[in-house]
Amino acid sequence: MTNGQVQIQQQTERQLQKLTPQQLLSARLIELPIVELEDRVKAELLDNIALEEGRDNEAATQEDDDNLNENDNLNDNDNRDGDEELSALYDDEDIPVYTSNTASSIDDERPVGDTKSFLEYLYSQINDFDVSPTQRTIIEVLIGSLDQNGFIDRSIDGISDDLLFKFDTDVTNSEIEQAVATLQKFEPAGIGARNLQECLLIQISRQMADADHNPARHDLLGLEHDIITNCFDKFRRQDTASVASELNTDTDRVKKAFEAIAHLNPRPGLALSESADMGYQAIVPDFIIETSPDGDISIDLNHGEVPELRVSRDYSEQLKQYQKAGTKLSRAALEAFEYTRMKVESARMFIESVRQRRHTLMQTMRAIVSLQRDFILTADDSRLHPMRLTDVAALAHIDISTVSRVRKDKYALVDGRLYPLDFFFLRSRTNADGEALSHQEVKQALSGLIDAEDKTTPYSDQALTALLREHGHNISRRTVAKYRGEMGIPPAGGRRQG
Numbered sequence: 001m002t003n004g005q006v007q008i009q010q011q012t013e014r015q016l017q018k019l020t021p022q023q024l025l026s027a028r029l030i031e032l033p034i035v036e037l038e039d040r041v042k043a044e045l046l047d048n049i050a051l052e053e054g055r056d057n058e059a060a061t062q063e064d065d066d067n068l069n070e071n072d073n074l075n076d077n078d079n080r081d082g083d084e085e086l087s088a089l090y091d092d093e094d095i096p097v098y099t100s101n102t103a104s105s106i107d108d109e110r111p112v113g114d115t116k117s118f119l120e121y122l123y124s125q126i127n128d129f130d131v132s133p134t135q136r137t138i139i140e141v142l143i144g145s146l147d148q149n150g151f152i153d154r155s156i157d158g159i160s161d162d163l164l165f166k167f168d169t170d171v172t173n174s175e176i177e178q179a180v181a182t183l184q185k186f187e188p189a190g191i192g193a194r195n196l197q198e199c200l201l202i203q204i205s206r207q208m209a210d211a212d213h214n215p216a217r218h219d220l221l222g223l224e225h226d227i228i229t230n231c232f233d234k235f236r237r238q239d240t241a242s243v244a245s246e247l248n249t250d251t252d253r254v255k256k257a258f259e260a261i262a263h264l265n266p267r268p269g270l271a272l273s274e275s276a277d278m279g280y281q282a283i284v285p286d287f288i289i290e291t292s293p294d295g296d297i298s299i300d301l302n303h304g305e306v307p308e309l310r311v312s313r314d315y316s317e318q319l320k321q322y323q324k325a326g327t328k329l330s331r332a333a334l335e336a337f338e339y340t341r342m343k344v345e346s347a348r349m350f351i352e353s354v355r356q357r358r359h360t361l362m363q364t365m366r367a368i369v370s371l372q373r374d375f376i377l378t379a380d381d382s383r384l385h386p387m388r389l390t391d392v393a394a395l396a397h398i399d400i401s402t403v404s405r406v407r408k409d410k411y412a413l414v415d416g417r418l419y420p421l422d423f424f425f426l427r428s429r430t431n432a433d434g435e436a437l438s439h440q441e442v443k444q445a446l447s448g449l450i451d452a453e454d455k456t457t458p459y460s461d462q463a464l465t466a467l468l469r470e471h472g473h474n475i476s477r478r479t480v481a482k483y484r485g486e487m488g489i490p491p492a493g494g495r496r497q498g
Contacts, residue, residue, distance in 0.1 A: 026353040030360050031405040034286050034304040037357070041306050044350055050315040050343035051350060053307040118269075119143060125186045131179075137169050138179035142192065150191045150269020151199065152180065189416060190268035200228045203264045207416055213293030217379050223249065223257045235261070238488075241451065251451055252444065260379060263417040285413035287365050291377055299365055301358060309354060311347045319344050360398065364406040367396035372424050376414060387425055442473050443483050450489055455497040 032040060045051055122143045126136055141163055147153045156173045163169040163176075183192035189206050193199035204225050211218040227235050231243045240258065244251045288300040322337035369376055371391060374383040393400040407421035449467055453459050459467065461484070465477045475483075481491075489495070 022349050022353065025349060026356045026360075027402070027405065029353045029357040030402065031408055032357075033284070033409045033411075034302050034306075035284050037354075038304050038306055041309070041354070045309075048343055048347055048350070050312045050340070051347035052310060052312050054310045055308045122186060122191065129182055129185070131182060134169065134171060134175065135179050135182065137167060138163065138171060138176055139183055141167065142179060142183050146192070146269055148269060149199075149267040150188075151193050151195065152183075153194070188265065188268045190265055193268075196266055197228060197232050199266065199268065200261060200264055201225065203416065204228065204261075210415065214291075214378065220253075220257060220260060220380065223247070223253060224261050227254070227257055228261065252448070255444070255447065256380065260417075263419065265418065283411055283418060285411040285418060286361065287410070287412040289365075289369065289376060289412055289414045291415055295377060297369055297373070297376055299362065299369060301362055301365075303358075306354070309347075309351045311344055311351070315340055315344050315347075360402060361406055361410075363396045363398060364392060364403055365412070367392045368421070368424050370395060375424075379415065379417065384424070389425070442468070442475060443487060445471055445473055446480065446483055447487060447489070450484075450495070453495075455495060458492040458495040460492045 029037065029040070045053065123140065126139055131139065138159075141159065142152060145152065145154055145159065145162070152159075156176050159176055160171060160173065163171055180192060180194075184202055186192065189203045190199040193202055204221055208218060208221045208225065211221055226247055227243055231246055234242045234246070235258065238258065240251050240254045244254045247254070284302065284304065286302050288302060290298050290300075292298070319337075319340050322333065322340060368387070371387050372385060374380075374385065389400045389403045392403045396403070407425065410421045412419050412421060412424075445468060446464060449459065449464055461477050461480045464484075465475065465480050468475060468480065484491070
């Protein structure tokens, strides 16, 4: 035989799953955060003349049944099973990508990221307070002079001059201070602060008022308040050791407080539409979660500015008329029938996909809250449990890849603190006895070893690995280096002193 190439043909049998257009659209909408969903719905309303805003009376019963999925309460006795979910085993290439740079709003009761008219929203809140006409004028001037962060960056004297020369209103500094105090009670928390320190203190104080039923959380918030009040510069340098020494507490508590403060909003005014040219975009939560003194947890899905959708009655009626005519239709009428049918079916498919998104997001969030209940109620990072996509999928009775798409670019506002959904997913490791450990626990142990080391001869990553194993944390040197890097701790050479 010559040294030529030989072509061999083989037959193999594979089972491929091809999703329908309905499933692909549903999966894509599930992936979108609320900001992008708003833009996607607006685009669909413009593109499909058979789709319009409004409530479909025929679907009212179904919509009312779905309300349970959009506002839910969880307590210790809850044991809900989810429905079967669409499989989402597909490649990203199968789905068209829709992007948006527009911002969003939550409903009037939850003013987070309202970029349509954030200033108007602030002005409207004046009506919630019993203020005199003079105080109203002062507050309106204060709102109009907020910077892009939502701060008052002008002096009292400067504001007084504006009131006198532009509004012919002569007021005392005390009256201006009173108006500032009222403005600082507005939503979102932190608006009207004079600087970042005051902004954080406003948010912490408001959370303390809501945490009287939770002693552990109230105690941590008290420490946060002390840190920002007395050790603000040290906090900005992330100097946990100095803060712990000054406040006579241990470094672990200080680290927990630092982590909690990191979840506060340092720029509550970023939703100002007038500040869009600053290049900022407010993060809008997809879920709002609140706890009650008796341990109940409520979950709300943010609908933003997505309107009720229905199939155009005119087009539905046209379709019925075409169907009644049957074979009597002319060529032109047949083309019109096909066009109408395509638009009506597309509208129905889109409406169902939006409904499916709401249902699936709530199924997933209920499972996450159930698995991370201890953290939700305490806001204590050490109470986070190891949680994987498979855990949520099993509890919610949906596909793993669907859970992955739900958590993508989504945020939850938990008792006023903003968390990406990724925050709740912790991979677990095991100690020497095979017990599960979250990577948060391992990081805390690693941080403790580094804090206690001799800075003249700091531990190498290999030495830290050995010490962690002595404490029952079986992780590799590579993982130690990874965790150290994630915490912003330099290697041994960068920690050496003297």
